Amino acid sequence: MPTSIMWFRRDLRLADNPALRAAVDAGPDGVVPLFVLDSHLFDSAGLPRQAHLTASLRDLGERVDHLHVVHGDPVEEVVAVARHAGATTVHIAADHTPYGGDRDAKVEKALSEHGVELHRLGSYYAVAPGRVTKNDETSYKVFTPFYRAWQEHRWRDPAPTVHNVPWISPGGRTNVIPNVDGSYDLPAAGEAAARRRWRAFLDEDVGEYDTIRDKPGVDRTSRMSVHLKWGEIHPRTMLADLGRSAGEEAYRRELAFREFYADVLFQRPDSAWGYYDRSFEQMDYDEPGDELGAWKEGRTGFPIVDAGMRQLLGEGWMHNRVRMIVASFLVKDLHLEWQHGARHFAEHLADFDLASNQHGWQWVAGSGTDASPYFRVFNPTTQGKKFDPDGTYVRRWVPELRNVEDKAVHEPWTLPSPPAGYPAPIVDHAEERTESLRRYEVMRGK
Numbered sequence: 001m002p003t004s005i006m007w008f009r010r011d012l013r014l015a016d017n018p019a020l021r022a023a024v025d026a027g028p029d030g031v032v033p034l035f036v037l038d039s040h041l042f043d044s045a046g047l048p049r050q051a052h053l054t055a056s057l058r059d060l061g062e063r064v065d066h067l068h069v070v071h072g073d074p075v076e077e078v079v080a081v082a083r084h085a086g087a088t089t090v091h092i093a094a095d096h097t098p099y100g101g102d103r104d105a106k107v108e109k110a111l112s113e114h115g116v117e118l119h120r121l122g123s124y125y126a127v128a129p130g131r132v133t134k135n136d137e138t139s140y141k142v143f144t145p146f147y148r149a150w151q152e153h154r155w156r157d158p159a160p161t162v163h164n165v166p167w168i169s170p171g172g173r174t175n176v177i178p179n180v181d182g183s184y185d186l187p188a189a190g191e192a193a194a195r196r197r198w199r200a201f202l203d204e205d206v207g208e209y210d211t212i213r214d215k216p217g218v219d220r221t222s223r224m225s226v227h228l229k230w231g232e233i234h235p236r237t238m239l240a241d242l243g244r245s246a247g248e249e250a251y252r253r254e255l256a257f258r259e260f261y262a263d264v265l266f267q268r269p270d271s272a273w274g275y276y277d278r279s280f281e282q283m284d285y286d287e288p289g290d291e292l293g294a295w296k297e298g299r300t301g302f303p304i305v306d307a308g309m310r311q312l313l314g315e316g317w318m319h320n321r322v323r324m325i326v327a328s329f330l331v332k333d334l335h336l337e338w339q340h341g342a343r344h345f346a347e348h349l350a351d352f353d354l355a356s357n358q359h360g361w362q363w364v365a366g367s368g369t370d371a372s373p374y375f376r377v378f379n380p381t382t383q384g385k386k387f388d389p390d391g392t393y394v395r396r397w398v399p400e401l402r403n404v405e406d407k408a409v410h411e412p413w414t415l416p417s418p419p420a421g422y423p424a425p426i427v428d429h430a431e432e433r434t435e436s437l438r439r440y441e442v443m444r445g446k
Contacts, residue, residue: 048316059190
């Protein structure tokens with residue numbers, strides 16, 4: 001009887017996992033559950049990602065007998081486990097990232113040399129990148145028409161949970177789940193935690209999502225991004241639970257944005273770290289200096305910016321509206337290239353997703369698909385007043401401002417006596433907005 005391997009990656013769950021179903025069908029004599037702490041990805045990840053991943057693996061290990069975790073090069077490790085276990089097939093969900101696709105091709109080639117087949121079934125998305133195209137089979141570059149086509153394309157219903165899997169150990173290998181320590185206040189990890197969080201959001205907040213999602217002070221967004229990142233729940237499962245209220249429709253659009261950016265990166269892998277609109281390579285940018293450090297530490301003197309950056313350092317997460325505000329400040333007030341901010345986010349976000357992060361930054365920078373016009377420069381003070389009117393969010397993360405009255409909490413420099421310990425603004429926003437637009441006009445004229 002044959003043996004198969006279920007190679008878990010960003011699908012750390014048993015429910016709605018087509019690759020697992022295929023592994024069971026292909027390995028009636030037993031399925032080896034394998035996770036490789038990819039030395040390229042894991043070693044370069046920030047502590048929040050490492051911490052959440054290892055916690056999720058421990059959770060998976062409590063529900064999967066003989067979960068086998070190794071650290072190293074997947075090409076070497078997957079082949080070694082397959083040979084030791086006498087497996088005939090390895091099963092995965094397809095990875096459409098630039099690195100993931102290249103890695104899987106190398107693993108497939110190495111396995112084939114030993115008579116082992118690599119099978120891809122399913123993906124990390126409701127609709128896999130490359131599936132939604134125009135009538136001429138080219139990809140979409142603007143979200144709204146992509147969203148319409150994505151909905152028309154549809155997706156499969158969630159796959160049934162696989163029960164009574166004959167898990168087996170490959171034997172002869174060392175099991176390693178490292179202890180990752182950090183000072184971040186991270187949410188509970190694992191499939192059960194993802195399901196609880198999703199159910200709570202459906203019961204309490206999704207009905208008002210369209211009106212509350214831009215208000216960081218109320219903390220009523222879904223917080224599902226980290227669970228989606230590691231596949232502790234599949235977006236198809238979430239879509240199946242969404243109805244047609246305004247709040248649910250707004251949330252469906254957010255899930256579609258995740259899939260749109262994955263498709264964009266799949267079509268343009270160079271946009272992971274390069275400009276999608278290459279004309280922005282000609283823009284005049286500043287070299288990073290002390291201002292970048294102040295931005296990273298939440299010491300810019302602009303309360304909503306500083307609150308967001310401190311939330312990132314404290315929770316490994318940041319409210320989406322605030323992500324746009326702090327990104328605009330970096331690119332258009334400090335005149336730095338978006339990659340500097342994207343790297344900082346990659347280091348500190350537990351939910352870091354290459355496609356969503358990079359193209360969210362490029363949207364703000366004006367260089368991406370469906371980009372915000374470059375002349376749309378977020379004013380951090382007016383943004384704070386609009387979306388955090390009573391300063392709840394700012395006071396939560398900037399203790400120096402907790403005793404400042406509401407009307408001054410977003411512009412404490414107007415007070416007769418500025419709050420002790422809080423810095424003055426490091427730039428004049430009006431002047432930097434003008435400078436940013438000047439540089440844009442020069443670039444357009446080149």
